[in-house]
Amino acid sequence: MSIDVLPATGHWDDFATFMVPRKPGGGGCVCMSYRDARLGMPERIEYMRSECSAEPGPGVLAYLDGExxxxxxxxxxxxxxxxxxxxxxxxxxxxxxPWSIVCFVVRGGFRKRGLMHDLLDGAVEHARVSGAALVEGYPVDTGGERVDVISGYVGTVALFEKHGFSRVQATDAHSGATQRWVMRRELG
Structure with a gap:
């Protein structure tokens, strides 16, 4: 199994295969929930297409055996x-x-293979190469319990800790019914 994590810059078509609604009028965040949720779907798509065409790009994509x-x-x-x-x-x-890691999406059929670890490592490396001195995320503290896919889109405290992040402050934010933390990792 070969895993590559690459910046989304220049990879709009790959991003669009699973992040853009397939049907006209279909819902979805197109990863714009944190960027600007006020935009309608056509504007969200155009915004992300533009982001994927320039450095540093909006994030990273994981490829498993080229897919x-x-x-x-x-x-x-x-x-x-x-x-x-x-x-x-x-x-x-x-x-x-700081550079913020706000969400993870692993396509159906690729879950339970540890790809969130690869995505987190790739996100940190992308931030570092792009000049970031500090990276932070806002994961849920599950207390070791499993979390549903929808609530887990922000990652877990345990995941971030395994990759060198430290808890800095509890937040008033929740995903599902689970509290989120600000976690940071210095890069410089």
């Missing part, structure tokens, strides 16, 4: 409108603009 299998959104926190205006996920300092 796109997963996605992780990672970009400077300042590019995520919802995070910048959040009442539940705090800003820990105003002087720094």
């Amino acid at each position: 796109v299998a997963g996605w992780c959104s990672v970009a400077p926190k300042s590019t995520y409108r919802r995070l910048m205006n959040s009442r539940t996920i705090p800003h820990l300092d105003e002087e720094r603009d």
Whole structure:
């Protein structure tokens, strides 16, 4: 099994295969929930197409034996409108603009293979190569229990801890009924 994690820049068609609704009028976030959820579907699609055409891009894609299998959104926190205006996920300092890891998507048929670990490593490396000195995420603290796919899109505290992140502050945010944490990893 060969796994590659690559920046989404130049890979719009791969991103679109599972992140863009297939039917006209279909729902979905197109990974715009944190960027600007006010936009309609055509505008969301065009925004992400544009993001995928320029550096540093909106995130990373995981490929399993050459087939796109997963996605992780990672970009400077300042590019995520919802995070910048959040009442539940705090800003820990105003002087720094950490790169934020806000979501993971693993396609059906590729789950339970550990791809979130590969996506997280790839997201951190992409941030580092792009000049980030600090990366943060907002995962759920499951207390070791399994979490449903919908609530787990933000990752788990255990996942982030395994990849060198530290808990910094509990938030008022929840995914499902589970509390989320600000977790950070210094890169510089």
